[in-house]
Amino acid sequence: MLIDLTGRTALVTGSTAGIGLAIAEGLHASGATVILNGRTDERVAAAAEKFGTSERVRGVAADIGTAAGCQAVVEAEPEVDILVNNAGVFSPQPLFEIPDAEWERFFAVNVMSGIRLSRHYVPAMTKRQWGRTVFVSSESAVQIPPEMVHYGTTKTAQLAVARGMAEAVRGTGVTVNSVLPGPTxxxxxxxxxxxxxxxxxxxxxxxxxxxxxxxxxxxxxxxxASAEEVANLVVYLCSDQAAATTGAALRVDGGVLRGVL
Incomplete structure (x- = not known):
């Protein structure tokens, strides 16, 4: 299967390392122009250097865990064809010791960033009759980890948001999906x-x-799993070949979840 994203522009949030960087590299290798995102200019610049070329690589430094950070991104890059909501935070903490501030921080980064950016970019995709939005969730959305319930809860919320968005753009040529990585x-x-x-x-x-x-x-x-193994699924979902896959939550979890669906 030859995936050709020539002429497409993709924003990948949280793409200075890990899964996000691997996704950006995969999209770039498929011909897309990629917009990297991280919280500092230094991290964005360091990630851009890993591509070995400045061709079709741009960056926006902004903390998208805030409304102001999301606004800075959309002002810098007002239009994209592909949006990968990858930015996220996680850390283990006993459930009854998680303060309000941590619950709110996890929701701001893991859930609200994707909502805010999608709210800007997806309607324009529908007008062009083509677009791809992917939420990078987790198997923790289905099998809540006892050591970080707040993380699992936000990942469940992502699945609901992604499915709702897919319903909202039905028949427009725009797809919205989630992927569920396992330990990566x-x-x-x-x-x-x-x-x-x-x-x-x-x-x-x-x-x-x-x-x-x-x-x-x-x-x-x-x-x-390797970050590249997860990225491969995301790149496919961003392709023309994946046009019939929307509203789905697709697993790349190494079989952690025991359900057959």
Missing amino acids: ASEGVERFVREMVGDEIESMEEAGRIFVERERPTSLLGRL
Whole structure:
């Protein structure tokens, strides 16, 4: 299958590292112009350098966990064909010790950023009769992790928002979908895994395997997925070939979720 996104412009939030950067790299390799996003100019510039070219790569530094940050993004880049709502925060914390401020922060970054950006970009996609919006959710949306209920709750909310948006743009040529990664090797996940399994395991690969074995024992993959493995599904959903897939929540979770659907 040849995915050709030549002429398309894609905004990937939270794309200075991890899954977001891998998605941006995959879209760029398929011909799209990519807009990178992170909270600082330094991180955005460092991510842009990884492409090895300045062709079809731009960046916007803004904290999209705030309304002002989202507004800064849409003012800098008023029109895109592809929106990947990837930015997110997570951290383990006992449920009854999570303060209001953390609940509100998680919702602001994980849920409201996608709502605000989609509210701007998606209506314009419908007028052009083509567009792709993808919410990067998590298997934690379905199987709420006891060590971070606030994170799982926001990921469930993303699924509801994405499905509602897909219903709202039916028949327009615009698709809205969610993807549900499982445990995936990335900058933030490495810190999380170390926190969960301890620092005595030197190899990150081995630490990831132990984490999956202990904390996600239903995994069929038996290891952390790579960011590129998750990105491959997102790139497909952004393609012309995925035109009939909308309103869906697609798993790239290594088989963690035991349901057949």
